[in-house]
Amino acid sequence: MLELFYKGGNDVLEVKLHDIGEGMTEGEILHYLVKKGDRVTADQPLVEVQTDKMVAELPSPGTGTIKEIVVDTGTTVQVGTTLLYIEAEGGAAASEDEPKRNEQVKTEAAAEKKTVKRAFASSFNRVLATPFTRKIARDNNIDIEDVTPMDPSGRVTEEDVYRFLRGEQEPQADTAVPEKQAVSDERALRQTAAPDEIPFRGMRKQIAKKMTKSLFTIPHVTHFEEVNMTNLLKLREELKAAGVSVSVPAFFVKALVIALKDFPVFNAELDEENDKILLKKEYHIGLATDTEDGLIVPVVHDADKKSIKEIHNDMKRLNEKAKNGELKPADIRNSTFTISNVGPLGSIGATPIINYPETALVAFHKTKKRPIVNENDEIVIGHVMTLSMSFDHRVADGATAVAFTNRFASLIEQPNKLMLEMI
Amino acid sequence: MVVGEISQERELVIIGGGPGGYSAAIRAAQLGLPVTLIEQADLGGVCLNKGCIPSKVFTYAAKKKSEMSHLQELGLPAVEGTFNLGQLVSYKAKVTEQLRKGVESLCKANKVEVIQGKAGFIAEDRIGVENGHQFDIYVFKQAIIATGSSPVWPKGMLAGSSRVLLSHEIFSLTDMPKHLLVYGNDYISLEVATSFAALGAQVSVLLENTADFPFDESVNKELNRLLKKKKIQVVKEASIQSAEETANGVHVTVRAGGKEESLEGTHLFAAGSRRPNVKELGIDRFGVEQTDEGFIQVNGNMQSSVPSIYAIGDVTEGPLLAVKAIKQGKAAAEAIFGGKPEVDLTFVPAIAHTIPPIASAGLTEKQARDLGMDIRVSQFALGSNGYAMISGKKDGFVKVISDASNDIITGIHMIGEGAVELSGTFVQLLEMAAKEEDVKFPSYAHPSFNEGLLEAVEGLIGQAIHVAPKKRKEIKAT
Numbered sequence: 001m002l003e004l005f006y007k008g009g010n011d012v013l014e015v016k017l018h019d020i021g022e023g024m025t026e027g028e029i030l031h032y033l034v035k036k037g038d039r040v041t042a043d044q045p046l047v048e049v050q051t052d053k054m055v056a057e058l059p060s061p062g063t064g065t066i067k068e069i070v071v072d073t074g075t076t077v078q079v080g081t082t083l084l085y086i087e088a089e090g091g092a093a094a095s096e097d098e099p100k101r102n103e104q105v106k107t108e109a110a111a112e113k114k115t116v117k118r119a120f121a122s123s124f125n126r127v128l129a130t131p132f133t134r135k136i137a138r139d140n141n142i143d144i145e146d147v148t149p150m151d152p153s154g155r156v157t158e159e160d161v162y163r164f165l166r167g168e169q170e171p172q173a174d175t176a177v178p179e180k181q182a183v184s185d186e187r188a189l190r191q192t193a194a195p196d197e198i199p200f201r202g203m204r205k206q207i208a209k210k211m212t213k214s215l216f217t218i219p220h221v222t223h224f225e226e227v228n229m230t231n232l233l234k235l236r237e238e239l240k241a242a243g244v245s246v247s248v249p250a251f252f253v254k255a256l257v258i259a260l261k262d263f264p265v266f267n268a269e270l271d272e273e274n275d276k277i278l279l280k281k282e283y284h285i286g287l288a289t290d291t292e293d294g295l296i297v298p299v300v301h302d303a304d305k306k307s308i309k310e311i312h313n314d315m316k317r318l319n320e321k322a323k324n325g326e327l328k329p330a331d332i333r334n335s336t337f338t339i340s341n342v343g344p345l346g347s348i349g350a351t352p353i354i355n356y357p358e359t360a361l362v363a364f365h366k367t368k369k370r371p372i373v374n375e376n377d378e379i380v381i382g383h384v385m386t387l388s389m390s391f392d393h394r395v396a397d398g399a400t401a402v403a404f405t406n407r408f409a410s411l412i413e414q415p416n417k418l419m420l421e422m423i
Numbered sequence: 424m425v426v427g428e429i430s431q432e433r434e435l436v437i438i439g440g441g442p443g444g445y446s447a448a449i450r451a452a453q454l455g456l457p458v459t460l461i462e463q464a465d466l467g468g469v470c471l472n473k474g475c476i477p478s479k480v481f482t483y484a485a486k487k488k489s490e491m492s493h494l495q496e497l498g499l500p501a502v503e504g505t506f507n508l509g510q511l512v513s514y515k516a517k518v519t520e521q522l523r524k525g526v527e528s529l530c531k532a533n534k535v536e537v538i539q540g541k542a543g544f545i546a547e548d549r550i551g552v553e554n555g556h557q558f559d560i561y562v563f564k565q566a567i568i569a570t571g572s573s574p575v576w577p578k579g580m581l582a583g584s585s586r587v588l589l590s591h592e593i594f595s596l597t598d599m600p601k602h603l604l605v606y607g608n609d610y611i612s613l614e615v616a617t618s619f620a621a622l623g624a625q626v627s628v629l630l631e632n633t634a635d636f637p638f639d640e641s642v643n644k645e646l647n648r649l650l651k652k653k654k655i656q657v658v659k660e661a662s663i664q665s666a667e668e669t670a671n672g673v674h675v676t677v678r679a680g681g682k683e684e685s686l687e688g689t690h691l692f693a694a695g696s697r698r699p700n701v702k703e704l705g706i707d708r709f710g711v712e713q714t715d716e717g718f719i720q721v722n723g724n725m726q727s728s729v730p731s732i733y734a735i736g737d738v739t740e741g742p743l744l745a746v747k748a749i750k751q752g753k754a755a756a757e758a759i760f761g762g763k764p765e766v767d768l769t770f771v772p773a774i775a776h777t778i779p780p781i782a783s784a785g786l787t788e789k790q791a792r793d794l795g796m797d798i799r800v801s802q803f804a805l806g807s808n809g810y811a812m813i814s815g816k817k818d819g820f821v822k823v824i825s826d827a828s829n830d831i832i833t834g835i836h837m838i839g840e841g842a843v844e845l846s847g848t849f850v851q852l853l854e855m856a857a858k859e860e861d862v863k864f865p866s867y868a869h870p871s872f873n874e875g876l877l878e879a880v881e882g883l884i885g886q887a888i889h890v891a892p893k894k895r896k897e898i899k900a901t
Contacts, residue, residue: 088722126856128831129856130854130855131855135765152829153829153830153858154831155829273641273800274640274641
């Protein structure tokens with residue numbers, strides 16, 4: 001029950017570029033996986049799109065034949081632009097509608113996409129218009145999705161449809177003007193020299209949204225810990241000499257998974273609605289990764305079922321994909337715990353923001369040579385790394401968090417202990 | 424084509440006289456099309472004769488029986504004697520017969536030609552109808568397939584047992600089961616469970632391969648609580664391995680939570696699944712496209728891959744519900760007439776005539792969050808509603824979910840008295856894309872259950888009158 005169904009439309013299915021995540025606003029058409037005249041089935045991938053940070057495939061909304069491809073390969077288009085038309089199966093009557101359809105394509109291109117983006121239109125096929133308004137649109141062979149609503153909430157009215165019919169698309173932006181005007185007036189009073197502007201949209205805006213939500217929802221607590229890396233670095237050198245090269249963070253991920261199994265509350269999600277803390281049974285470790293466009297978090301899935309070598313290979317692969325903007329939506333989904341390895345960049349401490357709705361995050365800082373006191377009470381040179389752990393104080397308390405990082409540190413300081421956890 | 428074959432000409436032929444088929448026939452007749460309706464059994468189909476209507480006779484009786492103790496609180500005398508199941512079954516027969524006759528006379532009044540017999544396609548434009556020794560052939564311009572679906576026995580169970588029953592059989596029982604095992608995860612299983620429990624049976628629910636009920640999480644939680652209160656045992660994530668009839672009951676082996684256990688009951692009800700009645704129509708031979716499960720593929724006009732053939736209801740994909748069939752039936756008739764109908768099933772309400780009933784439309788809270796929407800959520804307990812107090816129906820609540828970015832209502836879920844009738848308002852609000860203010864503004868009858876909806880919406884912004892301030896849920900925007 002309550003399943004969502006594909007909305008049975010006319011004989012022609014329109015495939016539009018929709019927001020496939022990370023708040024994208026535009027995408028470049030990399031290449032089409034189908035050509036005009038091809039028969040396609042529902043969910044078959046149609047086109048590869050390069051977004052801010054990912055390569056995504058758009059699936060077919062139904063079964064039919066590719067009627068027309070309207071956007072050329074290599075073009076960058078806004079979200080909401082129609083890419084191609086599919087003649088739905090059994091749609092013999094479609095030819096009659098053809099001229100009108102094509103006119104619409106032109107109107108749309110001319111309208112320059114100032115459309116108010118209809119909320120969640122992409123994944124929940126709801127039409128924000130009364131049944132009567134929808135009927136007026138249907139009776140006039142208009143796809144109501146093409147009508148620009150005056151109401152900023154995206155609700156299409158009869159008047160909007162009639163205006164569309166008369167060929168007047170735009171003035172909708174005017175309604176929002178007074179407020180915006182006031183704000184910019186105030187700015188004008190305060191500023192004399194015009195500042196440089198960076199558009200605040202796409203991934204940057206998405207990051208802002210996520211961070212705000214996390215920090216305003218979760219009471220964060222951060223503590224710091226020092227970890228003696230000497231033995232691990234030695235082990236790594238030994239392995240290297242034996243011809244096996246494994247990065248330090250791969251060991252971190254393995255040790256974290258082991259520690260998380262002992263302290264499952266940090267591999268969890270708080271379900272406030274139902275008064276439950278959901279302890280996850282999967283260990284999907286997110287890797288906060290810096291890219292030219294901003295922060296993205298690819299995920300090593302099922303880290304508990306992978307060897308350190310496999311984790312190393314996964315991390316390497318994900319890092320390269322992130323760098324080249326080739327991450328797929330599946331690569332960045334479902335993390336249960338996130339790490340941020342800022343060590344290579346520097347720093348000795350941070351107060352990281354948790355990757356909502358997870359309950360904790362650990363940042364690893366630079367490993368430095370420091371004088372340390374060894375077991376024989378001698379001062380020697382040791383390799384010491386600091387880490388910062390932020391956790392959700394609603395879900396766990398400080399003592400538990402410290403016990404967790406202690407467990408982690410003991411595994412890294414004596415890496416041979418990792419052997420005991422091998423499955 | 425056989426040489427010398429005699430065929431009769433018809434404009435529009437509809438195969439199957441269930442709610443979808445007869446609605447299509449009457450709508451087509453209203454539009455002035457000559458219509459022929461072919462039915463092999465009774466007009467009204469499974470819904471009227473074996474499904475929706477008979478089951479509601481039982482749920483209604485159960486509801487009335489559950490009200491007895493409260494009626495005595497009001498000073499009304501206790502009813503003497505035990506519940507007579509046999510009488511309820513004959514009452515059911517009377518109701519279904521009356522309704523069936525109503526459909527028959529409506530068809531007649533609309534000049535719908537009703538032909539009794541079993542239909543099968545011979546070609547894209549002709550159909551044979553078999554009735555005993557008679558076999559007639561009709562050439563048509565358009566046909567609508569509305570043949571519905573049939574039950575499939577669940578794995579590990581055999582047909583023909585008097586103690587293992589499917590949905591069309593359980594409402595014909597003449598002896599009250601002592602201990603009824605209910606196996607399923609849909610609304611009908613829940614209706615059977617709460618009704619038979621109210622009518623006096625001990626009931627255990629084996630929730631088929633799911634961890635919880637199919638509603639919004641808050642509704643599931645309340646439902647679990649109420650079932651527990653009624654001493655209805657619920658076994659979650661259950662999968663029946665085998666079911667055998669014994670001398671005085673059924674012995675069921677069930678796998679749940681990784682363990683196998685044995686259960687004894689006097690009867691077993693299984694919701695089972697259904698398959699579309701397509702095979703015997705012979706449409707494969709001229710390439711009417713079907714899904715892997717055998718459902719006929721249709722476009723927005725209910726037209727199949729063969730332009731002269733339309734299909735509606737359970738033979739097409741989607742929920743197997745009369746409400747869908749009726750909507751599609753009318754749409755198909757309108758499309759054939761040259762209209763531009765639309766069938767949008769986004770807001771088909773999920774309904775269960777349980778005690779208390781459940782109605783749910785739009786997104787659940789979890790679905791909305793999974794879509795990444797910023798939402799507001801509010802829940803109003805019927806315990807704080809005046810009319811609920813009067814009628815002694817204080818269990819349940821109304822829950823409303825709205826989009827925090829534009830105030831538009833995106834989901835309404837109710838468990839409690841009046842939910843089914845109020846669901847009309849829920850779907851109306853959702854189809855109209857109503858905003859919070861659109862619900863808050865109108866005047867609602869006082870006292871009435873309607874006020875539950877009003878207060879749930881007011882609660883979205885912390886303004887429900889009958890909720891103490893400290894209890895007010897924070898406005899949740901995510």
